[in-house]
Amino acid sequence: MADVTYRDAVADGIAREMRRDPTVVCLGEDIGAAEGVFKTTVGLFQEFGPKRVWDTPISEQAIVGAALGAAMTGMRPVAEIMFSDFLACCWDYMANEIPKVRYMTGGQLSAPLVVRTANGGGLGFGAQHSQAVENWTFTVPGLKVVAPSTPADVVGLMASAIRSEDPVVFFEHKGLLATKGPAAPDDHVVPLGEAAVVRDGSDVTLVALASTVPTSLAAADVLAEEGISAEVVDLRCLVPLDMRRVLDSVQRTSRLVIVEENPYQGGWGGTVASIVADEGFELLDAPIRRVAAACVPLPFADVLEAEAIPSADDVVDTVRRLTAY
Amino acid sequence: MADVTYRDAVADGIAREMRRDPTVVCLGEDIGAAEGVFKTTVGLFQEFGPKRVWDTPISEQAIVGAALGAAMTGMRPVAEIMFSDFLACCWDYMANEIPKVRYMTGGQLSAPLVVRTANGGGLGFGAQHSQAVENWTFTVPGLKVVAPSTPADVVGLMASAIRSEDPVVFFEHKGLLATKGPAAPDDHVVPLGEAAVVRDGSDVTLVALASTVPTSLAAADVLAEEGISAEVVDLRCLVPLDMRRVLDSVQRTSRLVIVEENPYQGGWGGTVASIVADEGFELLDAPIRRVAAACVPLPFADVLEAEAIPSADDVVDTVRRLTAY
Amino acid sequence: MAVSTEAGQLTDQAAELLDLYQQMAVIRRTEKAANDLFLAGLVKGTTHLAAGQEAVAVGASAALRPDDYVFATYRGHHHAMARGASPEACLAELMSKSTGLCGAKGGSMHLTKADTGMLGSYAIVGSHLPMATGAAWSATLRGTEQVAVAFFGDGATNIGAFHEALNLAAVWRLPVLFVCENNLYMEYTPIGSVTAVANPAADRASAHNLPSEVIDGNDVLVVRDRMSEAVARARAGGGPTVLEARTYRHYGHSRTDPAKYRPEDEVRDWMARDPLTVTREQLSRLGIGDGPLDEADQRADQIIAAAVDAAKAAPGPDLGATYTHVWAEESTTWRT
């Protein structure tokens, strides 16, 4: 099978579920006839028509609020929030409503919905269109958080996300949209909460997510030339978080570097690090290191943005120093 | 001097700055003649009148958005968001606008404003009125984050917050409002970013914030009876984060327990833990432990809420097991 | 309901109105009980009583089908009960009992009875209007001819979600009713002092090309009839309506608020227009004397007395309940 883009995998992943389940409906800004600003909904309007693919006004609260109301009443809405930065415009729904309805009604209601969003930096979109905000959603009990790094994972995790009885935030990384990988086979389903060891290694564990997976793999290539064998774990989800695979890997490597696109303070890697510093304390032969973004809003200029966001070089440097420890 | 309540200290702290600086103005819902839902603005409307203390509609975006516009143009607004859960209703301003204007304009604009908010649980207000969300703000570069635990610190940190040229989110813990402590002396100013060692100890360091300071102190009392000497560090601010004092303390105690009211996943303690697991790795004689809330929306019933939120008993248990390590 | 009167057999009209009175009387007493229990320390946290606003809930419910959807606010006890929640389950919830509507995990602000279409009470002002819009959207997608109703306060009309919901509902022509209970105050602040228009909800409807009306929210028949028209229009594909029901709360905003900020004569005038009084007068005009009404009051007293006893006797929740209902599968945790 020919390789496909991550971008096309998004539309493919949604379309597969829409074919399977008539209660799956999409809503968002410019997702219909216009096929999405990122072209991640190409073909959906044509195949499924205006009763399944709904264009909305610029009303992020209404979008996810309506998705919640529909999810409570028998539908499986897939809502697009165009850039993940705009999750801030409907954060009340993301943090206070969607993840809490099941709990605060004592299980009477549920919210089987997906909020998809284009996430992350590296494209020169400036401070308000470039953030990697998986860590925002990570703070909220009741949300499942998915952030795939390959086209096949996009399809397989989209299936799980849409089928999930729990609300899922699905982060599609803007920097990966044009990347290619093997197409997902028919009926491909990747369960939520299973990390993937995408490269075996023995000297250090690199824990990565979405864009930092290719970053870490590139770093591992460089390190391999220097004789350092890095294992790369793609978390794929933050919730459920597959700490078993991380701890297994650290058991073998005894060194841990976490590679995050979000800033260090408040980043998801802090939680991963703290679990390892607790439950994996005896496995460690060296300090835990985190390669994360600088504590700055993201600058526009590409050279500055590259400086702010973790690069393969940053990972290589960190691992080099750590293995020398 | 007689002891004062934390609640009264809030109004006192604001009033002191309003007397000092005529550009300080307050806005929020029911803060004027009604003197605030939590009575944390008592006396302000009477002393300073309607040109300094403004009642707003229920429009959280307009409140903090207007505060930002005013801050850019010569005022020092102090905006109240009634419950910190409602920061979600204006999260775009908190995450994308207020902290980024200085940076994305290359330093042309600034946002010297304070957003005050009643934070935290333990009062049976249910899932949407009880969260401790300092960790939300911690994820955002450009925000300073303050969460005092005593009346005197409220006054001293309020002075620094209002005088700061940077935006500050000021968390007033609902569970502490009725607690008492020594009044702040005249001209009391506590610099942002200085943690306080509120109890000396030698066996373990407890790092705490706001409500978890009394929790940790209570735990330390119990532990002392068992011969375990716990040092308690009150961070007072998350940004700037005083890691120097934390690392100093761990150097002496070689054991670290972080006590947080927010849930474990995405909690601020992850960042503290990861810094110590990196820079303090050699100081540690035992795993780092975090006592944090369960990954659940907060339940209404008091017994359930108490189960979800860290208690002194939880801290005692954790320390006991850790010192036995 | 078969009730005998001084005058013998009841007309259908009178019987129906008497039934509405009975419902309101039960709600009124539940609110009083909630207040008493709060003052006695048996209800924790906070509570927002709807006494005085019963006619909105009961009148509106009378216009709905059993499978229609209702979304309410933290001031939502009356809506929960009008949609079938028992006083006992409501009071048990307030008293943190395992028999509570939400198993004591929701509390006063989140009363929900999903199996009878009461899809929750929400405590962030305005947040449920988009949800009701979405439920109406879902009804059209599924072709069920259900309608959804969002009840909200006057203060909610100043928050952005209100407008986003109205616009989306209008553009998609959804079967949703936006019913404002204008009780003249947000918390302690008169609504007029923070709102640019006189009728906070109705005067905003035209901004979204929606029909609207200001109605007497203390007259249960007016509410029922205006709602019936709007519901019929919505069910027939005619889109949303904004109704603004003027009403008044008898207690303060929440908890122990004595509501001192309200002018005495305003309180007096509105108390004279208590929806229960209004309905008694209407019934008397229909020839129903005090007998059946007193009977209804007594029945309500008995129901509430029994409800309070049962709620008091019920057990508290298991601690294990803290960890359930976070995820669909109880076994799931956030990490492995």
Added chain:
Amino acid sequence: MAVSTEAGQLTDQAAELLDLYQQMAVIRRTEKAANDLFLAGLVKGTTHLAAGQEAVAVGASAALRPDDYVFATYRGHHHAMARGASPEACLAELMSKSTGLCGAKGGSMHLTKADTGMLGSYAIVGSHLPMATGAAWSATLRGTEQVAVAFFGDGATNIGAFHEALNLAAVWRLPVLFVCENNLYMEYTPIGSVTAVANPAADRASAHNLPSEVIDGNDVLVVRDRMSEAVARARAGGGPTVLEARTYRHYGHSRTDPAKYRPEDEVRDWMARDPLTVTREQLSRLGIGDGPLDEADQRADQIIAAAVDAAKAAPGPDLGATYTHVWAEESTTWRT
């Protein structure tokens, strides 16, 4: 500006209009240059061109005092330039040069010139309306009689912040102008298909008890005059006004969008009403022939050619700039 015409000395009226034309011509060419530079790969990220909408910015600015405040959107190049930003500084910003308006940290979507009252361009739709409201509030608090203006698109009228700002501004009677540039489209979707009213901004003003008007946004004199009235009212304490200027963008929404979703005749009609053409015709009616206009065009060409050269020649930012302007004191970091 002293300009000689075929007919000799210019009237004041003509001189002023010629100046407005000159400004628009410069903006037009800056936008064209930005597009060319984008296609040449010298502008990264994204850019939203305002070509076609110049009359709104230039006409509105002509009605403002130098110390008034302007807030714009990601489609804000014209506002930045109308408020004194040089084409060179704008293009340098787009080209990631250290000489850019924001030192290459903002980019196309965040052009700002605070020292001349252009308080920024904001890329989250609707977010700046509350900010402008706050700046107007600040002006009243300081007693300066400044006004604040928020420019925004038709699509922005459907987001909650729009309404929150209008209501607060109305209740506090603030000197703020809400100026909608209705260019008929949000991104690729016709505004009418997602908006419940025909005039997205003007038809919402009454929901907040504000005066409003739909005006010709391609006629710089109309914009100037209607703005002048609204500004005078605001300065005199008469409160906010909503103006909806109908206009059209010549390019697609952003980047390389070919805007294929727009009907050909719509494009043709609007291109015929290009604000530069409209102004040329007005000037010709005032007796100004092609000479001064061609001169103005040539001057604009020269300015832009020089600006492009200078921007190209300018150095990129130091990597150290990544870490500055996060905090007031450069020394501060988030931790010790």
